[in-house]
Amino acid sequence: MSATSTKSRTYSISQLAEEFAITTRTIRFYEEKGLLQPKRNGQTRIYSAADRVKLILILRGKRLGLSLEESKDIIEMYHPDQDNSHQLQTLIDKIREKREQLKTQLDDLRTMMRELDEAEARCADALTVMKNVTTSS
Amino acid sequence: MSATSTKSRTYSISQLAEEFAITTRTIRFYEEKGLLQPKRNGQTRIYSAADRVKLILILRGKRLGLSLEESKDIIEMYHPDQDNSHQLQTLIDKIREKREQLKTQLDDLRTMMRELDEAEARCADALTVMKNVTTSS
DNA sequence: GCTGCCGTTGACGTTAACGTAAACTTGGCG
DNA sequence: CGCCAAGTTTACGTTAACGTCAACGGCAGC
Incomplete structure (x- = not known):
């Protein structure tokens, strides 16, 4: 060894x-x-x-x-500081709080993703229209 | 009316x-x-x-x-600026890029959530142990 | 012994996103 | 009329998260 x-x-x-x-x-x-x-x-x-x-x-x-x-x-x-673990409950509270924040963030993210999808679709539509106009003229 | x-x-x-x-x-x-x-x-x-x-x-x-x-x-x-829509393709690219960023962010969020769950579990365990020790003595 | 190259500390500069304060106008009301 | 509350502009202060030198130490190779 x-x-x-x-x-x-x-x-x-x-x-x-x-x-x-x-x-x-x-x-x-x-x-x-x-x-x-x-x-x-x-x-x-x-x-x-x-x-x-x-x-x-x-x-x-x-x-x-x-x-x-x-x-x-x-x-x-x-x-967690091994000897410092008397604050375990405080720590758990912090974790829960942070998780709540992350949850709103997740919701925000999903919403924004969805709205970006829609925005892209609208843009794509607009592009298609423009192409049609130019090819059909 | x-x-x-x-x-x-x-x-x-x-x-x-x-x-x-x-x-x-x-x-x-x-x-x-x-x-x-x-x-x-x-x-x-x-x-x-x-x-x-x-x-x-x-x-x-x-x-x-x-x-x-x-x-x-x-x-x-x-x-989008109605008359300014000649930059539609640029806009779409921007949207795609932003969505990529949001995707990594989503992954990061999920990972951190999971790890916070584990951290909380560990803390809870530690708390239980301490209670057992104090009640069994 | 000199030259790079990597590492260190310390000090100052920079950018974003506001906060804070001063000094002014304006509409309403008792 | 006097005055307050709400609005405005202008200007300077502040905090976080680094960037950018400057000046120095150690050591590998030539």
Whole structure:
């Protein structure tokens, strides 16, 4: 059994930056805001697989329009401070609240999708009409 | 048939502000950015039902994380400049693009919902364990 | 030893989406 | 008439989420 197993991969800041198409500045910024706490090798930051997952959560949050603060909360939902779990009920409440928000968002999304469909149909119709006019003249 | 029919209702700026729980400043700001073009009675702005619909679109866009610029585009999808319809194809492309974005967003939403469910379940479990410990001692 | 290249911190700049404040007009009413 | 409430414009302030230098350290290769 060799010591160089597959477990506990690590990443450099530029590796992560490239993988997720963001800048190193951005990653450091997230750390500054307390969303990431990578290990260090002297000066240099070393990111674990868990850090990478957190980044994924942050970026997904961004796509959903969450603020960094909100993403921070979400991350803590996944990694509740082991000793800090006396706030479990608070956490559950937060989750429920967030889920409510996501639900309205989902409704908004569906509505907008439907309306976009209709808008496209109208545009397509208009285009057809124009073609007919030009070919029949 | 009286002249005071139900058609073409109008709204004052503060009426709309109250209805949608935003400030008048915000509404004027949207106008400044070209999202609204209310009629005027001298100085005073007068909003039509169409203006109100546009506001609804803007606010829904906001909930979905759209920028005002994007909401502006969306609004134009609903009210394509009649004479300006030579850009219909461009418009359709925009709609398709926007729908793609909404699709990823929908996936993100579903994923996050699912994961929140799991997180809540884990928290609930943890709570149960704690109760058992305290009652069995 | 010099040159890149990657990494670091720190400071300042930028954009979007409003908030806030000042200074003014205008219609209604007691 | 005096005054208030609601409206207006203009201008500056604010927050979040980075971008953009600047100045520096370490090390790999020539």
